[in-house]
Ligand code: IPD
Ligand code: CA
């Protein structure tokens with residue numbers, strides 16, 4: 001199944017890279033405030049779904065642009081282009097993200113960066129790979145010297161004050177904070193030890209389901225923003241190597257309120 005998911009990601013990447021040089025000619029629609037989508041997102045998603053459906057006609061699918069397709073206990077979770085805003089600006093940081101859940105449990109993740117040709121893959125219990133070489137989360141022992149990734153709110157501003165409190169505390173205790181603009185790649189970079197920790201509020205399942213498998217399989221920890229298990233449902237997430245994760249959680253907890261932990 002991993003081979004098929006990798007093939008689907010590569011096929012979708014052809015559509016994405018072909019269009020990267022002609023962004024000014026794309027039809028772009030706004031799904032909501034600051035939530036853009038182009039025919040590239042839709043066509044890339046259709047290609048992925050066709051490949052998966054051809055092989056696995058009975059599997060269920062949850063895809064960002066076309067929503068839920070019913071099926072059996074196997075569910076593919078697809079973000080055909082994570083980092084659409086970057087893509088539409090010609091900012092070369094975006095990815096294709098495909099995850100597989102079996103009976104509600106995350107089993108497999110593929111994140112592909114077509115610009116750098118980096119294919120991140122992981123299956124539960126088998127470790128995480130970058131272009132077929134094993135990757136591990138960093139060995140950093142505290143926030144001191146740590147490089148953190150995050151996502152700034154840009155659509156839903158209901159938790160902005162909580163978020164800014166977290167940012168203030170984490171930026172002063174770490175070596176720096178980056179906001180590259182693709183959650184899928186943020187998780188992949190964390191899995192590869194390029195960053196030491198990551199947090200964001202308000203993600204959707206397709207943004208980071210695959211990334212969460214990568215980080216876990218690379219030896220890292222992924223939790224919801226309160227340190228619990230419900231990260232996929234809430235979309236509020238902290239991830240890191242275990243020590244950095246715990247240090248981040250300590251700085252984040254004072255900025256939570258009932259709404260964020262509900
Ligand atoms: C977005 C990216 C971004 C994150 C947003 C996501 P999209 O996905 O992952 O990094 O901050 O919350 O929605 O819309 O480009 O697929
Ligand atoms: Ca996304």
Ligand code: CA
Pocket residue numbers: 041064079080081082083084
């Ligand atoms: Ca997307």
